[in-house]
Amino acid sequence: MTGVEAPAAASGAVPTALQFDTQILDRVIRTVPREIWAALLVIVVGLTVAFVLGALTTRILVRLGVPEAIEGTAFERTARNFDTSTVEVLGSLVRYFVIGIAVLLLLSIANISIAATFWSRTVQFLPQLFLAVVILIVGVVVGDKAHLVVSERLTGIKLPQIGVFPQIAKVTVFYIAVLIALSQLGVATLALVVLLAAYLFAVVLLGGIALSDLLKSGAAGSYLLLNQPYSIGDEVEIGGNRGIVQEVNLFVTHIENDGEEFVVPNSAVFEDGVVRIRE
Numbered sequence: 001m002t003g004v005e006a007p008a009a010a011s012g013a014v015p016t017a018l019q020f021d022t023q024i025l026d027r028v029i030r031t032v033p034r035e036i037w038a039a040l041l042v043i044v045v046g047l048t049v050a051f052v053l054g055a056l057t058t059r060i061l062v063r064l065g066v067p068e069a070i071e072g073t074a075f076e077r078t079a080r081n082f083d084t085s086t087v088e089v090l091g092s093l094v095r096y097f098v099i100g101i102a103v104l105l106l107l108s109i110a111n112i113s114i115a116a117t118f119w120s121r122t123v124q125f126l127p128q129l130f131l132a133v134v135i136l137i138v139g140v141v142v143g144d145k146a147h148l149v150v151s152e153r154l155t156g157i158k159l160p161q162i163g164v165f166p167q168i169a170k171v172t173v174f175y176i177a178v179l180i181a182l183s184q185l186g187v188a189t190l191a192l193v194v195l196l197a198a199y200l201f202a203v204v205l206l207g208g209i210a211l212s213d214l215l216k217s218g219a220a221g222s223y224l225l226l227n228q229p230y231s232i233g234d235e236v237e238i239g240g241n242r243g244i245v246q247e248v249n250l251f252v253t254h255i256e257n258d259g260e261e262f263v264v265p266n267s268a269v270f271e272d273g274v275v276r277i278r279e
Contacts (some may be wrong), residue, residue: 043104067085073145150166220266243257
């Protein structure tokens with residue numbers, strides 16, 4: 001009888017221990033307020049969503065070819081100096097934005113007074129701030145890219161006035177980005193719009209005055225390229241400069257003679273005339 005009762009007692013001890021452990025776990029769960037469990041759930045879900053969206057943003061930007069498009073810009077070079085890139089910076093901004101929302105929601109659920117006070121305002125302002133920062137970054141990158149593109153387009157024009165156009169393009173793009181970013185933050189931008197209109201008017205007016213000779217050369221170059229009174233290989237004399245025509249573009253004509261190269265503005269063709277030399 002003793003040998004039979006021992007296994008029964010042992011078998012009955014297992015459910016008792018399991019029941020005891022379950023009761024302890026249930027007591028712990030009930031002891032912790034529901035707000036704390038909800039807050040923990042929010043922070044775990046928030047961190048997960050943040051890293052997923054950040055990685056997804058980076059991957060989408062790479063698929064769209066953004067790294068190749070902004071290669072060589074000042075912002076990208078600065079980011080590379082810090083062992084990162086523009087695409088990674090934007091991905092990190094997405095992560096921090098989602099984490100910030102999760103933290104604010106966490107504090108609100110935990111009934112922390114400071115979160116309860118500023119929650120309604122912050123939840124409206126934080127997306128606007130995030131969008132404004134993204135717009136500024138995009139404005140800086142696009143401005144740098146516009147500077148590079150305009151510089152490359154005007155490389156063949158060897159006139160000192162040309163150097164101002166890339167900088168004007170960069171400043172204009174960045175100014176528009178600042179204007180849009182401030183409007184996202186609710187800042188009154190009427191004065192900025194007026195300043196932008198005045199800035200563009202000044203650029204056009206002063207540019208027309210400062211580059212009047214360039215505009216004359218451009219108009220003359222258009223005529224020369226359409227009518228071709230002389231072409232590459234012809235020996236000509238323009239404004240006292242005689243030689244073989246090497247290149248004709250919209251603004252200047254390149255003439256070479258005895259190892260010397262003359263860069264003659266096309267406006268000189270209309271002012272001094274051109275002499276075609278035939279031997």
